[in-house]
Amino acid sequence: MSSKSTPATPEGGIETSQGSSNPLSRKLNKILETRLENDKDALEALKALSTFFTDNNLRSRRKLRGDIERRSLAISEQFADAFSVVTDQLDSINQDVEAMNNSCQDMTKRLELARDQTSDLINKTTDLQKEGQRLDMRARVADAFLAKYQLKPEEARVLRGTRDGQLQENFFHSLTRIKQIHNDCKVLLRTNQQTAGLEIMESMALHQETAYERLYRWTQGECRSMTGDSFEVTLLHCKAMEALQDRPVLFRYALDEFGTARRTAMVRGFIDALTRGGRGGTPRPIELHSHDPMRYVGDMLAWLHQASASEKEHLDALLRLASAQSREEEIQEILSHITEGICRPFKVRVEQVIVAEPGPVLLYKLTNIHKFYRYTIGQLLSKEASLLATLEEMEEFAQKVFFNALNVKASKLVDKVELPPADLGPTGSLTQTLSLLREILTSHDSSVVSMDTRQADFAKILGCVLDPLLQMCSLSASKLNPSDMAAYMINCLYAMQTTLSLYEYTDQRLEMLEAQVDAHVDTLVNEQASFVLTRVGLLQIYSIAQQHLTTEGPLSSVHGMDSSSVRDGINRFDSFLGSPDSFTMPQIKLLHSTTVREKIHKRAVALICSAYELLHTAINHPANDYTEPGSIVKRTPDQIKSLVS
Amino acid sequence: MRISQVARDRNLIKFPQPYKEETPYKERDFEPKVRDACLANKTGTVGLQVSKVIVVGDVSVGKTCLVNRFCHEVFDRDYKATIGVDFEVERFDVLGIPFNLQLWDTAGQERFKCIAAAYYRGAHVVVIVFDMRESYTLDHAKRWYQESLLENSHDPHIFLVGTKRDLCESHEEVQKVEEAAMEVAREIKAEYWSVSSLSGQNVEEFFNRLAGITFNASVLKALDDLEAKSASRQIAxxxxxxxxxxxxxxxxxxxxxxxxxxxxxxx
Known part of the structure; x- marks a missing residue:
């Protein structure tokens, strides 16, 4: 405002313009040139002046300057006052900033100091961090290693087992782990971690040993307790046996233990079945039937069969997982051991039955039933099993006693020969023996023995019975005359034939009997022919005619061969032709077999016809010098033949 | 009376030769006719035919032992009297033709003679057995011969067999007995053989010879019958x-x- 006021003072301006080369003019010009309306400052200043310059008078005009100056001073003072506050504030700010600056500097200094001090530490930390990472890595590797090559505490605990010695399900898992680790160690051994490998192997082996020992103890205990009638082979047992396979000795021992337990169990079961029967008395005790040998022995054998079969099943179940190799041999061995115990009690009883001599038929049935069961049980057990040996022994024993009984009977037959009865039929002892034989052979039919043994048996039995029978017949026949003997023998042989013909494998015997019958038939045929000729008185005539030779002269001149004697004979022969049946020998009528009777009859008739033919030829022969041969022998041989046949 | 179960091979291809040169049976080979027929397999019913052989002789000369040695190849030292008669069938294969010998081993004891005699009939071969150590058994041979022939009107082949040759102490003794036996054999027209059932010496040979001769004769007869039949259908x-x-x-x-x-x- 001061600058404005300066030019605005008209006195000063005029003086200045007059002062310079015409300063006054310039000043004036300047004033003239001023355009107030364009000078806002001046307008403003005038406006402000208008506020306080109210009285336009001299005094006021004179005072104006002062006023304005005063006013300006006041304003300046105001100004100064206002600004002094600002200055104060600025001062305090300055102070503050300075203080801040100081403290900052201080801090920086301190920081620098600290940095100097910590840089070492930081280095160390970084190192440690790296170390830490490395170690972490190793720790993980070590963990993985441990996981692979060491047992978990849990597993180790399972292996050590509980106090009561029970086996847990995961025992076998641990055991496989051990085995696995043991195997994995071999990889270690191949690397340069040999020490570790060896050590781990060692410790695993140790673990394994204890585990196996524990397993064995457990299995042993379990096996020992398997003595009941009904026990269960659990999965745990099977697994135990499977695991024990790796220790053949322990495996064997465990099996033996099982065998011994079952053996006692079987013996006890047998005795129970014999004396107490099943639960609640059904089935009834076997010994209740001891009066019936077949049922008694049959029941015992059936029990043995069933027991052997279930023992085999138990064994198979026990070893069903232990299939690293074929266990058939071991199973058989243990089975023979199990069934061995039963042999004695069984044998004692069967022997008692056999020794009591229940008669040949029963003995034979006993032999066969033994044979059958020996075969049946033989499919379960091996050939070496002592049970089979016992069965065989009993079978042989029964057979021996059977044949002994037969032989005794047979030798009695020969010792006490009955005389042939008057009807020349088979004697009582023959029919009895034959019915016994029939009974024996029939019992064979119902047995289940193979064909080969059957044939051999038959041959032996027939030998045992038939030969003495034939001898007995021969002996008793030896006191008879030939015709009686032949008839008697034919009847006896016929009885044997009819008995034998019902059975198989008797062909050779039948053939032999047939041959013998034929021999005796020959005798009877001859006797019958002679009998007829004797009865009609032609025998002597026939024999002379037969032996006569033409060189000895005519037949009619021989003593007893004259025409009348011959005619008498031939006439009496007619009576035979009339009723041939009345000329049958009594012995032939006594023959039982009609076919044999007819055969003898036919052949005898043929013989008689040929005799007649011989006489006919002789008499008609001119050299024999018979007168009227036609009147002596009226009939031709052909006529005779048609008459009698 | 065992029946031989074992079908052993008794094959005769060559004709068995006699024990001594002197024999009533002059056959040294099968008749050409027989051989031809066998080769052509035209023997008819010979295969089904059975030749019957009876073995007779004194008590305990060894008839049963002889038969058992041949049929079963056994020798039993214990003496067991035969009762009545024992029977064996031996199956032969002669020139490829099956041929059966029926051996009837009779009892030597007097009391069974009746029964035994019943079996003499129709025999094709009679084997008379005597004990080489007991001369009286040889003396009885003629009686056995007659008895056996009583039942047989057609001529059977006769063989005289001395047993227990192994018991003869020296070769001279054997010769002596054989000389005496040959005399008897000549008389009864028999072929003579010395055998030992204990050692089996000559047993097989003897029976083979027997089978050969019998087979030859029976085939010959069958062929003759066949011819006769075809010639005239009538047979008187x-x-x-x-x-x-x-x-x-x-x-x-x-x-x-x-x-x-x-x-x-x-x-």
Whole structure:
């Protein structure tokens, strides 16, 4: 405002313009040139002046300057006052900033100091961090290693087992782990971690040993307790046996233990079945039937069969997982051991039955039933099993006693020969023996023995019975005359034939009997022919005619061969032709077999016809010098033949 | 009376030779006719035919042992009297043709003579056995010969067999016995053999010879019959020797004495 006021003072301006080369003019010009309306400052200043310059008078005009100056001073003072506050504030700010600056500097200094001090530490930390990472890595590797090559505490605990010695399900898992680790160690051994490998192997082996020992103890205990009638082979047992396979000795021992337990169990079961029967008395005790040998022995054998079969099943179940190799041999061995115990009690009883001599038929049935069961049980057990040996022994024993009984009977037959009865039929002892034989052979039919043994048996039995029978017949026949003997023998042989013909494998015997019958038939045929000729008185005539030779002269001149004697004979022969049946020998009528009777009859008739033919030829022969041969022998041989046949 | 179960191979291809050169049976080979027929397999029913052999002789000369040695290849030292008769069938294969020998081993004991005699009939071969150590058994051979022939009107082959050769102490003894035996053999027209059932010496050879001769004869007969049949279909019954009534002295005597006499002989 001061600058404005300066030019605005008209006195000063005029003086200045007059002062310079015409300063006054310039000043004036300047004033003239001023355009107030364009000078806002001046307008403003005038406006402000208008506020306080109210009285336009001299005094006021004179005072104006002062006023304005005063006013300006006041304003300046105001100004100064206002600004002094600002200055104060600025001062305090300055102070503050300075203080801040100081403290900052201080801090920086301190920081620098600290940095100097910590840089070492930081280095160390970084190192440690790296170390830490490395170690972490190793720790993980070590963990993985441990996981692979060491047992978990849990597993180790399972292996050590509980106090009561029970086996847990995961025992076998641990055991496989051990085995696995043991195997994995071999990889270690191949690397340069040999020490570790060896050590781990060692410790695993140790673990394994204890585990196996524990397993064995457990299995042993379990096996020992398997003595009941009904026990269960659990999965745990099977697994135990499977695991024990790796220790053949322990495996064997465990099996033996099982065998011994079952053996006692079987013996006890047998005795129970014999004396107490099943639960609640059904089935009834076997010994209740001891009066019936077949049922008694049959029941015992059936029990043995069933027991052997279930023992085999138990064994198979026990070893069903232990299939690293074929266990058939071991199973058989243990089975023979199990069934061995039963042999004695069984044998004692069967022997008692056999020794009591229940008669040949029963003995034979006993032999066969033994044979059958020996075969049946033989499919379960091996050939070496002592049970089979016992069965065989009993079978042989029964057979021996059977044949002994037969032989005794047979030798009695020969010792006490009955005389042939008057009807020349088979004697009582023959029919009895034959019915016994029939009974024996029939019992064979119902047995289940193979064909080969059957044939051999038959041959032996027939030998045992038939030969003495034939001898007995021969002996008793030896006191008879030939015709009686032949008839008697034919009847006896016929009885044997009819008995034998019902059975198989008797062909050779039948053939032999047939041959013998034929021999005796020959005798009877001859006797019958002679009998007829004797009865009609032609025998002597026939024999002379037969032996006569033409060189000895005519037949009619021989003593007893004259025409009348011959005619008498031939006439009496007619009576035979009339009723041939009345000329049958009594012995032939006594023959039982009609076919044999007819055969003898036919052949005898043929013989008689040929005799007649011989006489006919002789008499008609001119050299024999018979007168009227036609009147002596009226009939031709052909006529005779048609008459009698 | 065992029946041989084992079908052993008894094959005869060559004709078995006699024990001594001197024999009534001159065959040294099968008849050419027989051989041809066998090769052509035209033997007819020979295969089904059975030749019957009876073995007779004194008590305990070894008839059963001889038969058992041959049929079963066994020798039993214990003496067991045969009762009545024992029977064996031996199957042969002669020139490829099956041939059966029926061996009837009779009892030597007097009391069984009746029964044994019943089997003499129709024998094709009679084997008379004697004990080389007991000369009386050889003396009885003629009696056995006659008895066996009584029942056989057609001529059977006769063999005289001395047993227990192994018991003869020296070769000289054997020769001596054989000389005496040859004499008897000549008389009864038999072929002679010395055998030992204990050692089996000559047993097989003897029976083979027997089978050979019998087979030869039976095939020859069958062929002749066949020819005769084709020639004339008629066969006169009288011609067949089989169809004659055999007359025993008893029968001829006839009458009441007949029964008593028989009873006497059987005791």
């Amino acid at each position: 019954i009288a011609q067949s020797s089989e169809n004659r009534i055999k007359l025993t002295p008893d029968d001829i005597d006839g009458g009441p004495g007949y029964k008593n006499k028989k009873a006497g002989c059987c005791n």
